[in-house]
Amino acid sequence: MLIGNIKTNRLFxxxxxxxxxxxxxxxxxxxRDRYVSSSQVAVHKVGSEGAGEGMQIPGLAALMGGGGISGGNAAETLYVREYVISQDMLNALQKRIQWSKHYAGQMRxxxxxxxxxxTREELLKYYQKMVTAQFDATTGLLTISVQAFDRKFADDTVSAIISESEQFVNEISHRLARxxxxxxxxxxxxxxxxxEAKRKAMLNFQGANNVLDAQRSAVARNDVIAGLxxxxxxxxxxxxxxxxxxxEDTPQVRQQKYQIQAIQQQISVESKKLIARNSNDQLNVVASNYQSLELNAGIAQDAYKASVSALESARIESTKKLRSLVxxxxxxxxxxxxxxxxxYSLLTIFIMLLLIFGIAKFVIATINDHRD
Structure with missing residues (x-):
């Protein structure tokens, strides 16, 4: 019994x-005492369709029954959260406030x-222990907290993180818009x-063939033949x-025959100009080529007009993609x-040690019972 008590005391x-x-x-x-500075931020639209929608604070919208943050803003706030705890943010803090010097080398x-x-990995792991970013899906707010051994440094770190996050949001949204x-x-x-290339081709064709409108010229030529x-x-x-x-040999009859022959010859000349016979100089070939060029120019003009409208629409849509950090x-x-x-920590440790001691004592007692 005495030996058992001694063992129990040693175990305790x-x-x-x-x-x-x-x-x-x-x-x-x-x-060491660790001071905590924190801030709450959210991403919102700069441009919006509804009045006041773009400036609506997500957390306030949730409290007033507005349904909280939208899916797009929630995703963008989550992007900010990942950026806050990333190596990129750590690198930015190193440049701005030499973040690691505040923590490095303290032996206490x-x-x-x-x-x-x-190492870089060790520094990032330590950074993520001292800097946290928690997203509340209900309110859409991102809470950024920083622990530091100096209260001013904690506040400076949070301010620097927010400043870098604002630049991150602005850069991303403006880049997408651009x-x-x-x-x-x-x-x-x-x-x-x-x-312009299609119009130039059409103008060059008109100059090369000495026609303003080949189709109208063909119609006019056809009218001339009809008149003849x-x-x-x-x-x-x-x-x-x-x-x-x-x-038949009277002057009047011979004169009339000459007139008929002249008209027939003129009709033949005009018909040859109008109807192609393996020659690009014929008017119907010119009209066909001109019509093709005119059609291509018309299609290009319609595409140009559509591109102008698309640019205006893109500029309007780009303003809706702009975001800012609130x-x-x-x-x-x-x-x-x-x-x-x-x-609190000492009480928690004491209770946990007692629980572990009780479990160990129970296990030892069970083993001893089996031996007996």
Whole structure:
């Protein structure tokens, strides 16, 4: 019995008293005070369809029954959260406030020690322990918290993070807007050049063939032939009338025959100009080629007009994609350290040690019973 009590006391000392004394020593002499500065932000639209919609604060909308943040804004706020705890943000803080120098080299608190020669991965892991970003899906707010050994440095770090996050949101949203507008401008320029090329080809064709409108010229030529055909019919009728009263060798009959031959020759000349016979100089070929060029120019013109409309639409849509970071709760300068919570932590450790001791004692007692 005495041996059992001695073993129990040793176990109690080893599992409860000694760890508890170590915890007391740590929290009393080693643990450094850590100040916490925090801020709440959200992403919102700069341009919106509805009045006041773009300036609506997500958390306020949720409290007033507005249904909280929209899916797009929630996703963009989550992008900000990932950026806050990323290597890019750490690099930015290193440039702005030399963030790691505040933590590196302090030997007092072993749990929050950062080696001056820490690797990039170790530094990022330590950074993510001291800087947190939590997103509330109900209100759509992102809470950024920073722990530091100095209250001013904690506040400066939060302010720097918010400043970098604002630049991140502005850069991303403006880049998306610029890409959309640049694409529309590129399409407009291509359409303009294509339209000008088609118009130039049509003008060159008109100059080379000495026609303003080949289709109209063909119609006019056809009208001339029709007029000559009418004149020929009248001349032949006159000839028949003359033959009825005069002989073939009379001057009037011979003159009328000459007139008919002249009209027929003119009809032949005009017909050759109108109807193609393997020659690009014929008017019907010219009209066909001109019509093709005119059609291409018309299509290019319609495409150019559509590109102008598309550019205007892209500019309007791009304004709807602009976002900005709203600071709902400004960074606060802490008056006192929130961590470590010494009494709470010591009580928690003591209770956990007692539970572990009780479990160990129960296991040992069970083993001893089986041996007996």
């Amino acid at each position: 000392w080893g599992m409860v008293i000694v760890p508890m004394v170590m915890a007391i020593v740590y929290y009393a002499f080693l643990a 608190d072993p749990w929050y020690y950062l080696s001056p020669d820490a 890409e959309q507008v640049n694409f529309a401008e590129g399409e407009l320029e291509r359409s303009r050049l294509n339209y 055909q009418s004149d020929l019919t009248k001349a032949e009728a006159t000839l028949r009338a003359l033959r009825a009263s005069l002989r 600071i709902v709760v400004s960074p606060n300068m802490p008056d006192e350290a929130l961590f470590p919570r010494r009494i």
